[in-house]
Amino acid sequence: MADAAAAEDPAPAHSATEIAAAWRRERPGTPTESIEIVTPIWWLAKLFTDDRSRALRDAGIDAATLDLLSVIRRSGPPYALSTRELARRTLVTAGAISQRVARAERDGLVERASAGTGRRTVLVKLTTEGHALIERSVDTVLGREATLVSCLSDDERITLIAVLDKLMADVRRRTTREEG
Secondary structure (H helix, E strand, O other): OOHHHHOOOOOOOOOHHHHHHHHHHHHHOOOOHHHHHHHHHHHHHHHHHHHHHHHHHHHOOOOOHHHHHHHHHOOOOEEEEEEEEHHHHHOOOHHHHHHHHHHHHHOOEEEEOOOOOOOOEEEEOOOOHHHHHHHHHHHHHHHHHHHHHHOOHHHHHHHHHHHEEEEEEEEHHHHHHHHH
């Protein structure tokens, strides 16, 4: 009976604070400052990812299609973007965008059209079916995620957003420099 309850409890066996303390005890001098920040972020990412996967499955859409349709929908009327702009806004390669567009086009969610600018620019436009799917899906996914963060007060949300923005910008700067 206790094993079944433990299997259902998503809480980690040890808190990040306990993990950091154990490393300091076992290896004094080991840099542990990040553990109580990075470890909960990883755990939250896993929980959010798993929950989003369930919400997407319930909505009848996969993550790549949601990403593609969302970017087009957020662009505003006429809900059409070039493949180059889609790649830029989704942070995936042109090849990945081509695959996503081809699959969504096959499913009747988008259609391709010439931009009419004299260049070979192709626009990807939401179909009526694609527009309806993204409207339903975004409500399902964002509604669920809003519920997951509803324990935070408005002030806590504002503070967390600012801290995460600061951390994201610095980590991007540091990791981009290290890669390049």
